[in-house]
Amino acid sequence: MTRTPLMAGNWKMNLNHAEAVVLVQKLAWTLSDKRHDYGKVEVAVLPPFTDIRSVQTLIDGDRLSIKHGAQDVSQHAGGAYTGEISAAMLAKLGCSYVVVGHSERRQYHGETDAIVNAKAKAALGAKIIPIVCVGEGLEVRQAGEHVAYTTAQLEGSLAGLSKKQVAGLVIAYEPVWAIGTGEVATPDDAQEVCAAIREQIRQSYGDEAADAVRVLYGGSVKAANVAGIMAKADVDGALVGGASLEADEFGGICRFYDMPVLS
Numbered sequence: 001m002t003r004t005p006l007m008a009g010n011w012k013m014n015l016n017h018a019e020a021v022v023l024v025q026k027l028a029w030t031l032s033d034k035r036h037d038y039g040k041v042e043v044a045v046l047p048p049f050t051d052i053r054s055v056q057t058l059i060d061g062d063r064l065s066i067k068h069g070a071q072d073v074s075q076h077a078g079g080a081y082t083g084e085i086s087a088a089m090l091a092k093l094g095c096s097y098v099v100v101g102h103s104e105r106r107q108y109h110g111e112t113d114a115i116v117n118a119k120a121k122a123a124l125g126a127k128i129i130p131i132v133c134v135g136e137g138l139e140v141r142q143a144g145e146h147v148a149y150t151t152a153q154l155e156g157s158l159a160g161l162s163k164k165q166v167a168g169l170v171i172a173y174e175p176v177w178a179i180g181t182g183e184v185a186t187p188d189d190a191q192e193v194c195a196a197i198r199e200q201i202r203q204s205y206g207d208e209a210a211d212a213v214r215v216l217y218g219g220s221v222k223a224a225n226v227a228g229i230m231a232k233a234d235v236d237g238a239l240v241g242g243a244s245l246e247a248d249e250f251g252g253i254c255r256f257y258d259m260p261v262l263s
């Protein structure tokens with residue numbers, strides 16, 4: 001089973017809609033460089049909600065191969081939920097992906113596995129692929145509990161999904177201690193947990209789902225360190241924060257196969 005690598009740029013709360021258009025144009029220019037075979041990867045940008053309409057218009061108008069999505073979605077279908085954005089609204093904006101359960105939302109907005117699970121179901125109901133984030137904090141890592149902790153988060157976040165739904169998912173392993181810190185997990189660290197995630201999917205949802213599901217690594221990924229991480233068997237791409245705000249840098253990540261593996 002060959003899984004198409006996915007490089008997804010989580011812009012977090014950066015760039016207004018005018019800046020978003022500039023970045024997507026620059027990224028499209030970078031990805032149009034015929035000296036590299038960017039067709040091997042799927043590239044997605046995940047801007048703030050207020051940018052999505054502008055990004056959609058640009059991507060559709062210029063027929064760009066870049067996909068787009070959102071960083072969060074309401075678990076509710078609609079109604080009196082002030083400030084929330086529904087999956088149906090995101091679908092109408094052409095979103096292919098939505099991040100659910102990012103550690104920043106778990107930490108600052110009290111999102112539990114049950115809420116993440118409800119959000120994943122809301123996304124799937126609108127035919128949007130959830131990028132389900134899991135990952136341990138520093139104390140858990142230091143205690144050596146990172147695999148158990150992450151797979152428990154995953155079990156709760158995927159509860160009640162069908163084998164077919166799980167097969168189509170994207171799961172992102174993002175160790176909290178490596179996010180925005182410059183402290184990248186080693187390729188072996190990433191592989192250890194990404195392999196455990198796939199094994200858990202195999203046990204719970206069978207071979208087909210385990211072989212199809214894409215497992216990304218996220219946390220201080222840059223053009224300079226991406227190749228070593230991508231060389232690992234169970235890593236199918238990256239969820240990129242800071243480095244996705246620079247077209248050249250993100251372009252470098254998207255051509256990971258041409259990058260040197262640093263030892």
Ligand SMILES: O=C(CO)COP(=O)(O)O
Binds near residue numbers: 182218219220240243
């Ligand atoms: O949280 C992340 C992506 O969702 C990772 O962020 P950084 O790449 O900035 O460490």
